[in-house]
Amino acid sequence: MRVELINTGDELLIGRVVNTHLTFLGDRLLELGLRITRQTAVPDGSEIRDAMAEACGRCEVLVVTGGLGPTSDDITRDVAAELLGRALVKDAGVAEAIGDRLRARGRECTTTTLRQAMVPEGATVLGNPHGTAPGLYVPATGQTPHFFLLPGPPRELRPMVEDYVLPELRRLAGDGGVPEVCHYKFFGVGESEISAKVEAPLSEVPGLQIGYQVEPTNANLRCIGDRDAQVAAREIVTRSLGDYIISTDGRSLEEVVVALLDESGQTVATAESCTGGSIADIITDVPGASRVFRRGFVTYANEAKSGLLFVPADLICEHGAVSGQVAAAMASGCLEASGDDHAIAVTGIAGPGGGSDEKPVGTVFVAVVSRGDAAPHVRRCFFPFDRLHFKASVTKTALDTLRRKLLNLDLA
């Protein structure tokens, strides 16, 4: 089955945004045993017409992203109606949903906005809980492929792909052997190390295909194959890399940590310097986090470390704010101040300024302590990255240290 993807939007062609739709869809389709046979990016406006018309003759499934908004250069739905030879009709349900959404936010529903409620006759509306423009699906006709028209913003497109597009494609592709897929999400081990440890044995598992996905702070391994291949693969991966596996069910590190705490009825508090609140932030990204997280301290200045976490000013003077001693004192003080079961503390140099020969930019100390511990566990790490990547790496490393402690694994 030939699947083509057309991405619309000036911003893609002038270097303003990266085309993440292509990577996302390419990756998700591969799991159905499908491949994108051609991808085209065109600016907003009439180029959309040419690209869609040409693609119609080449493929059985055409996915178009963007161009469904309210403005005059959003012409995807018009072109689809034209190619189908059908009229655009107002969908009452969509019009109502748009009106409700805007009224809830105290905004007006204009004629322009309501262009988004026009759909080609006979199209199936794909609900968009995250925005106003719905997606559209039109099954193949003699002249046209299956059309999936999807909104441009990733947070609107992605749930729609999961909820409507993939199930429909799975149905269209038939049962002809959609393979099983297992995603190993790791933390603390890179792609080359994963490859060195498991690629050779995995290559001997019959019918198994593997692939890597690299995220900013971790690498994932994807195994595609039948049930027997998956069992063999799991044995190999667990043996070599068991402690680094965060999940095989898609859960993030923060979801795993919150679940571990929740299961045992425990709580954690945070004391953050260089991460500036980012650890608390991702913990509270998890629904239900309030059961395990009650408070966090962002102690960016030294006097905040002393005032809120009882870190002696002398200790900061003697060892520096970025030191194992101060990280340990922050963690102990956080446990004392919060009354929680565990405390995480971090102090480091995010840069671009503030580094020294002994402690260059990228140096960080992570401390974790639990009620009843003789002393905090402290580790020194080095993440010589840009500021945002540094913060993200420290945040995940701190959470992973707690994960390992909760699971009684080796603490790095």
Place this chain on the structure above:
Amino acid sequence: MRVELINTGDELLIGRVVNTHLTFLGDRLLELGLRITRQTAVPDGSEIRDAMAEACGRCEVLVVTGGLGPTSDDITRDVAAELLGRALVKDAGVAEAIGDRLRARGRECTTTTLRQAMVPEGATVLGNPHGTAPGLYVPATGQTPHFFLLPGPPRELRPMVEDYVLPELRRLAGDGGVPEVCHYKFFGVGESEISAKVEAPLSEVPGLQIGYQVEPTNANLRCIGDRDAQVAAREIVTRSLGDYIISTDGRSLEEVVVALLDESGQTVATAESCTGGSIADIITDVPGASRVFRRGFVTYANEAKSGLLFVPADLICEHGAVSGQVAAAMASGCLEASGDDHAIAVTGIAGPGGGSDEKPVGTVFVAVVSRGDAAPHVRRCFFPFDRLHFKASVTKTALDTLRRKLLNLDLA
């Protein structure tokens, strides 16, 4: 001048790598006043032939990346020769360079490797100091556009673009006026509202082109045109939407807020419930944030609000933790506890649980107070979005409220 880009490689279409060539080239070309009018990605192999042949009829410049390597599915140079109706001939200089490079690394120079030394007759070889495959340039003929064939690895492609492609394109484009680009970054106003307010008057500015870019929590407007058009556009946009303009120089909301505080030597502290540290987190994403930000409180539980921010337990009982009264008390308590010049506080219902008829999921109260104020400014907002989008919206809204206060603009 129509410029098309063809990217070859299976890895682009199965989600293995992001197409950074497109963003890199799109961005660099825009600076020459050129735009990529279409970009196509195809797998290695015969699809390259179709895509190149089709593009020849549509553009004056065709850039192809990848498919110049030694293996049998690297057919870019063969297709170019075919389209040009010229033979492939061995380039002695390239063959020698390949041989030298391989010998230096202790490898043999095979017949397969030497395919990379075959070039269409009359092509200009673009040297590749970072790899074996050279780039190729063939000027336009009656039937074919200017061909630039470039190697796939970014560290080979990028220097070649800077050293050969851009200078050549600059020469081809002539002096015909490289346009100016102005990006208006907004907060608190959506794409439809921007369009309703400025699209009609902007459409009457001669030679002005506009486009929108929607980010998760804000919309941006881009204006392209000459100096006169930019002056006229700025007048229109400022008159209708002045208070919503965050920047026209690419700076983010948090960068603008940190700069405003820094310029006046002032500091801010944060008291966060539903955002869980996210406000502190994005403030500290800005280099130099430590000059304006010293501490933040993440008071997720009620006892943390009382213990750290002196919010009376009675007040929470009477009005609920999510109320204007509690937001105001958190802000005042934060100012008192921190000794900073400004305090931001937020309390809301991120969901998915915890909503009521009176205060549904998505309800949030934002309070901002400055030293010397009679009382905090409190606003109630409603962001009925998923949890992460809710947190991001509240975070940006809180910062924007401070921005407006610092600039003496209307507080929403």
